[in-house]
Structure formats: C-alpha cells, structure tokens
Amino acid sequence: MTTNQSGDPILYLRGETAALGPLESRLAESYWRWENNPRVRVGYGQQTPESLEARTEGLTHQLKRSANQARFTVYDLTGDQPVPVGISSLTIDHPRRNAEFFILIGEDASTGRGIGTEATRLTLDYAFHVTNLRCVYLSVLAPNTAAIHAYEKAGFRRIGERRLSGYWLGEPANELFMDAIASDFPGPSVVKSMIS
Numbered sequence: 001m002t003t004n005q006s007g008d009p010i011l012y013l014r015g016e017t018a019a020l021g022p023l024e025s026r027l028a029e030s031y032w033r034w035e036n037n038p039r040v041r042v043g044y045g046q047q048t049p050e051s052l053e054a055r056t057e058g059l060t061h062q063l064k065r066s067a068n069q070a071r072f073t074v075y076d077l078t079g080d081q082p083v084p085v086g087i088s089s090l091t092i093d094h095p096r097r098n099a100e101f102f103i104l105i106g107e108d109a110s111t112g113r114g115i116g117t118e119a120t121r122l123t124l125d126y127a128f129h130v131t132n133l134r135c136v137y138l139s140v141l142a143p144n145t146a147a148i149h150a151y152e153k154a155g156f157r158r159i160g161e162r163r164l165s166g167y168w169l170g171e172p173a174n175e176l177f178m179d180a181i182a183s184d185f186p187g188p189s190v191v192k193s194m195i196s
Helices: 025-035 052-064 115-129 145-154 190-195
Strands: 018-022 069-076 083-093 098-105 135-141 157-168 171-181
Touching: 018 115, 025 052, 025 083, 025 098, 069 098, 069 115, 083 115, 098 115, 115 135, 115 145, 115 190, 135 145, 135 157, 145 157, 145 171
Parallel strands: 098 135
Antiparallel strands: 018 069, 069 083, 083 098, 135 171, 157 171
C-alpha cells in the first residue's frame, strides 16, 4: 500500500465512513478477489472468473494509461485503521466533460454502514470539483435496489430505463440509467473544504 511518512495509507479524499486513495499494484490480489466475487459479478461484465495473472496484467495497463480514467481504491474508515474494501472509477470523455461511473465494494465491507454511498459521493465530489465534469452517468440493473438506493442518496437521479437488456440471477431484467450533475451535488464538498 502506498503510505505517507507516518505509514498511513495515502487518502485523497476522506469522509466519515469511507475514503478514496490511489489505485495500487500491491492491491491487485484484493481487486481480483472482489471482482470475482459472485455477489459482485451478478448481472454485469465478464461472467466467468478471471485469473489473478490476467487481472494483474490488466491493472498494470490501467496504471500506465490513466489519462481518461480516474480510478480509486475505496477505504473503510469505520475501524481503527483505514482498510481497502473496493474500487470506484470514472471513465472520462474529456471533450464532452462527462464520465461513466463504476463502483464495487468487496466482501470485506459489511453492508449498512454507508461506505458505498459515501465512496460514490466522494467520487462525484472529485468528478465535479477536481476533474470539472458536467455530468456523471451510470447504468444498473433494476433488481439491484440496494445499489440504486445508494446511488440516489449520493446524488444520482433516474433518467430512463432499457427493457430486458440484462440478466439478474439468470432472469432477463431491465437496465436503469442514472446521472448526476454538479448543481445537484449533495454537499458539503470535501474538495472545496480542503481548498478554502
């Protein structure tokens, strides 16, 4: 883990329950474990497990080519020490000043503590106040109500739905589209408080 002089992990933005730090090659095995968890894999992306070697190679590529990516390690701050528990990222379209948002929280973080919601809000804070994006958007399968609720609490709004475009637990499911814009950001902004 990348640490500062005191040995603590480097955290770019810190909330009450979650923080964002850099994506790190030393955490490749954790990222791989979280991404291959069936709870995370349900409904999206590659449906077969990925090897640790392939994930490590992919991470090396991601770390070298980050001009259109803002990728973060999500830390759980509810214990005595910050613990890495997930990833959030923005795939940025610089000419249009927008980005697609992704997040995953691994099995290391129990639900109900607001870590995913706060990590989402911190990523939006970074998107609007550091990267200066106009809009951040995402898609989520309609049966994933816990994720939808967390996204709404963090500042996303529903903007549409595509019928039967995905699968949830082996059954066809609708895909919900959501977006967030800076004027709707549910502050306060951690970034602004760091600067002022």
